[in-house]
Amino acid sequence: PYYVAFSQLLGLTVVATTGAWLGLYRGGIAWESALQFNVHPLCMVIGLIFLQGDALLVYRVFRNETKRATKILHGVLHVFAFIIALVGLVAVFDYHRKKGYADLYSLHSWCGLLVFVLYFVQWLLGFCFFLFPGASFSLRNCYRPQHIFFGAAIFLLSVGTALLGLKEALLFKLGAKYSTLEPEGVLGNVLGLLLVGFGVVVLYILT
Amino acid sequence: PYYVAFSQLLGLTVVATTGAWLGLYRGGIAWESALQFNVHPLCMVIGLIFLQGDALLVYRVFRNETKRATKILHGVLHVFAFIIALVGLVAVFDYHRKKGYADLYSLHSWCGLLVFVLYFVQWLLGFCFFLFPGASFSLRNCYRPQHIFFGAAIFLLSVGTALLGLKEALLFKLGAKYSTLEPEGVLGNVLGLLLVGFGVVVLYILT
Ligand code: HEM
Ligand code: HEM
Ligand code: HEM
Ligand code: HEM
Ligand SMILES: O=C1O[C@@H]([C@@H](O)CO)C(O)=C1O
Numbered sequence: 090p091y092y093v094a095f096s097q098l099l100g101l102t103v104v105a106t107t108g109a110w111l112g113l114y115r116g117g118i119a120w121e122s123a124l125q126f127n128v129h130p131l132c133m134v135i136g137l138i139f140l141q142g143d144a145l146l147v148y149r150v151f152r153n154e155t156k157r158a159t160k161i162l163h164g165v166l167h168v169f170a171f172i173i174a175l176v177g178l179v180a181v182f183d184y185h186r187k188k189g190y191a192d193l194y195s196l197h198s199w200c201g202l203l204v205f206v207l208y209f210v211q212w213l214l215g216f217c218f219f220l221f222p223g224a225s226f227s228l229r230n231c232y233r234p235q236h237i238f239f240g241a242a243i244f245l246l247s248v249g250t251a252l253l254g255l256k257e258a259l260l261f262k263l264g265a266k267y268s269t270l271e272p273e274g275v276l277g278n279v280l281g282l283l284l285v286g287f288g289v290v291v292l293y294i295l296t
Numbered sequence: 297p298y299y300v301a302f303s304q305l306l307g308l309t310v311v312a313t314t315g316a317w318l319g320l321y322r323g324g325i326a327w328e329s330a331l332q333f334n335v336h337p338l339c340m341v342i343g344l345i346f347l348q349g350d351a352l353l354v355y356r357v358f359r360n361e362t363k364r365a366t367k368i369l370h371g372v373l374h375v376f377a378f379i380i381a382l383v384g385l386v387a388v389f390d391y392h393r394k395k396g397y398a399d400l401y402s403l404h405s406w407c408g409l410l411v412f413v414l415y416f417v418q419w420l421l422g423f424c425f426f427l428f429p430g431a432s433f434s435l436r437n438c439y440r441p442q443h444i445f446f447g448a449a450i451f452l453l454s455v456g457t458a459l460l461g462l463k464e465a466l467l468f469k470l471g472a473k474y475s476t477l478e479p480e481g482v483l484g485n486v487l488g489l490l491l492v493g494f495g496v497v498v499l500y501i502l503t
Contacts, residue, residue: 196488
């Protein structure tokens with residue numbers, strides 16, 4: 090109960106800190122300009138961290154609701170998470186295309202694409218097995234443990250990927266200045282620790 | 297059974313790839329020179345990734361041994377992991393001191409110090425509760441779930457920290473060349489994916 094309140098507080102702080110970082114140090118958000126890049130971190134954090142994390146908690150938080158209701162909420166949150174994350178991905182690829190930058194060279198981008206594909210597969214399998222009426226009980230029972238393990242693993246990978254992206258964004262811009270504890274660097278590090286904290290709390294509630 | 301073999305193969309590949317990276321692109325290993333830095337990644341990967349990971353698997357792999365035997369093996373592996381990780385930390389702080397570099401400015405170093413302190417606390421608590429004969433059964437039962445959850449969390453945090461360190465080491469040296477898919481960058485990315493893979497497999501065997 091308190092953990093859940095704490096997780097929501099942390100999750101919202103993560104989103105707000107991301108927004109504050111982009112607003113204070115990166116000039117804000119827009120689609121049709123150099124600011125298009127900034128759509129990427131914001132959407133990834135809202136979609137693949139906050140909403141995905143909350144989707145995982147649904148069954149633990151609403152224990153007294155019907156299975157049907159929680160299942161729909163879990164699914165709906167994952168639909169939103171997926172759409173927002175997709176917008177964030179389109180933003181960075183479109184931005185790279187316009188600028189003529191290389192694609193998919195970094196560890197962050199490799200992990201990012203991997204995690205997104207895995208998320209999409211999990212999403213399709215989730216719908217097929219748990220919403221499609223044709224799936225038998227035994228099939229569902231067989232798939233359930235896989236769904237739970239891979240769901241948790243994909244969420245943790247998302248947190249790791251976001252940390253790599255954040256690190257990269259800080260190092261690209263700050264370079265050697267990073268070591269002088271610039272305000273942007275410190276805010277970025279704090280955002281990183283908040284992301285880690287959210288990941289740990291979600292995992293704790295889940296287990 | 298196959299998973300365990302696979303995890304060991306992956307773990308050894310991670311260590312070998314780290315060694316290959318440092319040997320091929322970073323001039324090898326030494327204490328009394330500019331190469332002292334290279335002791336850091338190697339020791340952290342061997343101690344806090346490979347040995348810590350294997351220590352977590354002991355109870356799953358040796359199911360037929362006595363509890364006493366597996367407990368000693370778990371503890372001994374953690375002792376080695378701790379010592380090797382400590383050498384790796386001393387190496388980087390000593391190197392920074394000699395070079396006059398700043399300490400503890402990066403997200404990697406913050407996560408690194410945090411994870412090491414948590415690891416040390418877990419280590420002390422593990423010894424006090426599980427080896428010290430005075431700890432009662434009920435105390436042990438009460439602490440056991442915490443020990444398991446935090447053990448898994450600390451291991452995952454170690455993997456995340458190593459990814460951040462790797463990313464940083466690649467970006468510091470390669471800079472803009474990172475985007476041209478230099479051999480060192482590609483090898484580094486592959487090492488990153490191997491680290492992720494080892495983390496996922498250990499978690500899978502554990503759950
Ligand atoms: C889990 C969430 C995330 C995923 C799945 C993800 C995925 C990706 C992918 C696939 C690319 C490659 C785009 C291309 O090659 O054209 C990319 C690029 C990038 N992302 Fe993310 N991202 C995430 C979160 C973040 C965050 C939170 C930040 C910053 C705070 C960030 C910063 C960057 C940067 C700087 C690039 C461009 C450089 C590069 O290709 O590595 N990302 N991201
Ligand atoms: C890619 C997105 C998804 C992820 C990461 C994910 C992750 C998870 C996780 C971690 C759990 C365990 C929750 C707990 O034990 O409290 C879970 C349970 C569940 N998920 Fe998903 N899920 C995804 C998509 C879906 C979809 C699209 C559906 C279909 C509506 C679905 C249906 C379920 C059901 C029915 C359960 C409960 C299983 C049970 O304990 O009976 N999931 N999911
Ligand atoms: C889980 C394992 C690891 C932990 C706990 C860890 C911890 C630390 C700590 C505490 C520092 C700060 C030293 C100082 O401020 O003087 C540091 C620095 C550094 N580490 Fe690691 N490290 C780990 C793995 C790695 C790996 C695998 C690499 C590279 C492949 C790496 C690369 C670096 C670099 C480049 C620095 C210097 C820049 C900085 O302070 O961020 N680390 N590490
Ligand atoms: C910092 C280091 C440590 C970490 C990260 C860690 C982690 C873990 C994990 C993840 C498990 C669960 C294994 C499983 O369920 O198969 C476990 C079990 C256990 N650990 Fe540790 N551990 C650490 C140190 C210690 C120490 C120093 C001792 C004392 C010898 C100890 C004693 C135990 C015992 C007795 C269990 C079995 C609990 C049971 O009855 O299921 N641990 N540890
Ligand atoms: O549709 C589902 O019904 C439950 C059921 O299997 C009983 O738990 C479940 O987990 C589903 O996904």
